[in-house]
Amino acid sequence: DAGITQSPRHKVTETGTPVTLRCHQTENHRYMYWYRQDPGHGLRLIHYSYGVKDTDKGEVSDGYSVSRSKTEDFLLTLESATSSQTSVYFCASKGTSGAEAFFGQGTRLTVV
Amino acid sequence: TQLLEQSPQFLSIQEGENLTVYCNSSSVFSSLQWYRQEPGEGPVLLVTVVTGGEVKKLKRLTFQFGDARKDSSLHITAAQPGDTGLYLCAGDAGTALIFGKGTTLSVSS
Numbered sequence: 001d002a003g004i005t006q007s008p009r010h011k012v013t014e015t016g017t018p019v020t021l022r023c024h025q026t027e028n029h030r031y032m033y034w035y036r037q038d039p040g041h042g043l044r045l046i047h048y049s050y051g052v053k054d055t056d057k058g059e060v061s062d063g064y065s066v067s068r069s070k071t072e073d074f075l076l077t078l079e080s081a082t083s084s085q086t087s088v089y090f091c092a093s094k095g096t097s098g099a100e101a102f103f104g105q106g107t108r109l110t111v112v
Numbered sequence: 113t114q115l116l117e118q119s120p121q122f123l124s125i126q127e128g129e130n131l132t133v134y135c136n137s138s139s140v141f142s143s144l145q146w147y148r149q150e151p152g153e154g155p156v157l158l159v160t161v162v163t164g165g166e167v168k169k170l171k172r173l174t175f176q177f178g179d180a181r182k183d184s185s186l187h188i189t190a191a192q193p194g195d196t197g198l199y200l201c202a203g204d205a206g207t208a209l210i211f212g213k214g215t216t217l218s219v220s221s
Contacts, residue, residue, distance in 0.1 A: 101157070
């Protein structure tokens with residue numbers, strides 16, 4: 001299995017606080033993705049990266065920022081958490097276009 | 113914005129029945145993938161289809177990519193309770209990987 005880990009796995013935070021989720025992969029994959037998964041919406045793309053310091057917005061990027069300073073790490077920051085950002089967040093990576101994407105086990109974030 | 117529409121959203125069937133899940137888009141994708149997700153886990157790849165008209169089989173699962181590379185289908189023959197899960201199609205848009213909303217399949221014995 002591809003080595004991709006997310007931390008933390010669970011987090012409860014208060015409205016208005018910043019939150020950072022971390023994704024770490026050991027496969028030297030070029031592409032990395034952050035998704036959120038909510039009932040009835042499938043996986044919605046938040047941001048993605050196609051190389052170190054190369055990132056772009058996805059479908060639901062408002063209120064989120066990302067950084068990728070090293071190939072193996074992709075950070076997702078909620079600048080000021082809101083209750084609408086309560087969700088399960090998945091990170092994924094893949095080596096090339098068309099290749100299999102490998103997913104982390106998800107982070108369950110609750111904003112109260 | 114590239115969108116993938118999956119149907120049906122929910123499917124509840126008896127063991128032994130056949131079913132088909134559809135994934136449609138107005139956009140052309142370089143490839144289309146099908147994933148399966150179990151509760152509490154991340155999605156896992158089932159198959160990638162690349163060529164228009166391509167058909168791939170994985171045991172009782174048959175995947176087809178439309179000639180225009182805008183749509184795909186997943187057909188399961190003689191469904192079993194172990195097939196229960198969330199099935200997701202994903203379109204490769206070069207750098208972005210776009211997912212449909214998924215089909216939740218429940219197979220009862």
